[in-house]
Amino acid sequence: xxxxxxxxxxxxxxxxxxxxxxxxxxxxxxxxxxxxxxxxxxxxxxxxxxxxxxxxxxxxxxxxxxxxxxxxxxxxxxxxxxxxxxxxx
Numbered sequence: 001x002x003x004x005x006x007x008x009x010x011x012x013x014x015x016x017x018x019x020x021x022x023x024x025x026x027x028x029x030x031x032x033x034x035x036x037x038x039x040x041x042x043x044x045x046x047x048x049x050x051x052x053x054x055x056x057x058x059x060x061x062x063x064x065x066x067x068x069x070x071x072x073x074x075x076x077x078x079x080x081x082x083x084x085x086x087x088x089x
Contacts, residue, residue, distance in 0.1 A: 001068045040057065056068060
């Protein structure tokens, strides 16, 4: 699946490294990492005090654009999470 501009804007607003924040009514610990000189990105989020889990890879390619690859969950779930995520300040 190709990532939308709204997804990319929200994704890159999430700080690199580990941070905390909210998506919807839930609080999460989020880890975002950059690999392969910025061509590959990984995000893992765990709900604080709950069972929810989010995991995805994002590949920035020259020919196909930004490819979103959720890990064993729907693209809709990870897209909604990323777009609504608000880091703690």
